[in-house]
Amino acid sequence: MARADAVLKNLPREALDELWELKNPPDEETKALTLTAISAWLPARFNVELGKSALGEFYVWLDLQRRMWARENMTEQIKEILAKDKTLSQEQLKAAGQRLFMADGILAKNVKTFVMAADLESADYRAKQKDLEIALRKESNELAREKLTAATRSSIEAGLDALSQEIKGNAKAEAIFSQLQEALRKG
Numbered sequence: 001m002a003r004a005d006a007v008l009k010n011l012p013r014e015a016l017d018e019l020w021e022l023k024n025p026p027d028e029e030t031k032a033l034t035l036t037a038i039s040a041w042l043p044a045r046f047n048v049e050l051g052k053s054a055l056g057e058f059y060v061w062l063d064l065q066r067r068m069w070a071r072e073n074m075t076e077q078i079k080e081i082l083a084k085d086k087t088l089s090q091e092q093l094k095a096a097g098q099r100l101f102m103a104d105g106i107l108a109k110n111v112k113t114f115v116m117a118a119d120l121e122s123a124d125y126r127a128k129q130k131d132l133e134i135a136l137r138k139e140s141n142e143l144a145r146e147k148l149t150a151a152t153r154s155s156i157e158a159g160l161d162a163l164s165q166e167i168k169g170n171a172k173a174e175a176i177f178s179q180l181q182e183a184l185r186k187g
Helices: 012-021 035-046 052-084 090-107 113-169 173-185
Strands: none
Touching: 012 035, 052 090, 052 113, 090 173, 113 173
16 A cells, blocks of 8 residues: 555556556567656656656556556456356366466466466376376276176186087986086076
8 A cells, every 4th residue: 555645656547557658668669768767757747756766666666566456357357257157166166266376476476376376287187187097097907807707708608518518418417517507697
């Protein structure tokens, strides 16, 4: 919050934007004014006399203020999106929050905040990849289990066919074999 007697800091937002653009022009073709040039320009435009060092401090404050405005605007935009769409999942909300923190790190020129948010997003991506890998392995194991079961059944059936051929003509053995086949079908 600006002090009541801070003339430049209490100017309307449009005037603060105008002052910012003098030192930080929006296009690359326009040359930025020096603090000395801006100090000389201030009395005619805002009826304010300010030295270079005080003006330099003002620009440090204005830089911070502009980042805070940008952060507020971004936060409001995200809040509006979230308020409008009640169908967002927890995962989508988390992703929005991570992007908010990443953007906040950029706006605050804080590499640590940005990297932490980016690392969280990367960790989520890696976790999703790991979950996908686990699901694929489970599916692969199930297919292998089905093939093994089919191969085992085939081997059992081949063995039973060979046994049937072996005991052909032996009535007692054929009766026991029929009972064995019935038990296998039920079991």
